[in-house]
Amino acid sequence: MVIHPDYEFLIDRALWIVMDPWDLQPGLDSDHRINYINNYYCAMIDYYLNKFGVKHKCISLDEEKYTRSSYFKIYSNMTLREQIINYLSKYQLRNVVYTGFHNGLCIIDKDTGVKSIKKDANVYIKKDLVCTLGYTVDHKYPFELRDKYNEKYCNNII
Numbered sequence: 001m002v003i004h005p006d007y008e009f010l011i012d013r014a015l016w017i018v019m020d021p022w023d024l025q026p027g028l029d030s031d032h033r034i035n036y037i038n039n040y041y042c043a044m045i046d047y048y049l050n051k052f053g054v055k056h057k058c059i060s061l062d063e064e065k066y067t068r069s070s071y072f073k074i075y076s077n078m079t080l081r082e083q084i085i086n087y088l089s090k091y092q093l094r095n096v097v098y099t100g101f102h103n104g105l106c107i108i109d110k111d112t113g114v115k116s117i118k119k120d121a122n123v124y125i126k127k128d129l130v131c132t133l134g135y136t137v138d139h140k141y142p143f144e145l146r147d148k149y150n151e152k153y154c155n156n157i158i
Contacts, residue, residue, distance in 0.1 A: 001048045001128050003131065007158050010097055010124065016057040017127060018045055019100035019107045023067040038101060041131040045099050048072040048129060056091060059100075060084075060112040072131050073138075077092070084121050095122045099129035107150075114154045126157040 003011065010016075022040050025034050049057050053132070058076045061068050068077070069135060078084050096117050098107045108114045114123045150157060 001044070003052060007124070010095055010123050010158075011052050011156065014095035014124070015019065015084065015091075015093055015121075016049060016054050016095045016115045016126075017084070018057070018072060019098060019110065020058045020061055020066075020068040020102075021045070021059050021072050021100055022061060023069050023103060024089075026066060038115060038131060041101070042071040044070040049099075049139075056087070056093060058087070060110065062115070072104050078112060081116050083112065084112050084117055088106065088121055093121070095124065097124045097126050098154075099126050101131050108153050114150075122156065122157050123154050125137065125150055125154050127157050 004063070024030050025032060025038055028034060058078045059068060060071045060078055062079060063077060078087065088094070088096070100107060104124060106113060107125065110116075114125070117123055
């Protein structure tokens with residue numbers, strides 16, 4: 001993973017949010033293959049956020065329902081839109097970078113996702129730190145349409 005020189009400013013001047021870094025994918029057996037894929041992405045996201053020295057980072061996970069991945073034990077958790085907006089204001093940030101789970105799903109639609117936050121900040125999706133797989137019961141957004149769904153709400157796919 002690299003950060004293009006045009007976007008290096010985001011290392012210090014953006015809040016990087018890891019969406020839904022749960023220990024186990026909800027609704028699936030613990031040995032389901034997607035848990036191995038999700039774990040790989042958790043390890044990769046944590047590695048690169050630390051390698052590049054990202055200054056502002058958090059997770060967004062409903063910990064009343066789900067257990068967070070051990071890779072993110074020391075990350076703060078912001079589950080409400082207001083928490084994100086208050087953090088941005090406190091540190092005078094105007095940018096949010098999304099990573100995590102899953103492409104075209106929660107990173108867009110959750111209360112702390114792109115749709116909600118783009119009214120108050122410049123939003124980016126770090127595509128190589130977003131897991132492209134995901135399990136949805138209704139397949140509302142088939143895999144082949146998820147990139148288009150991201151692009152509908154976020155012009156900054158980096």
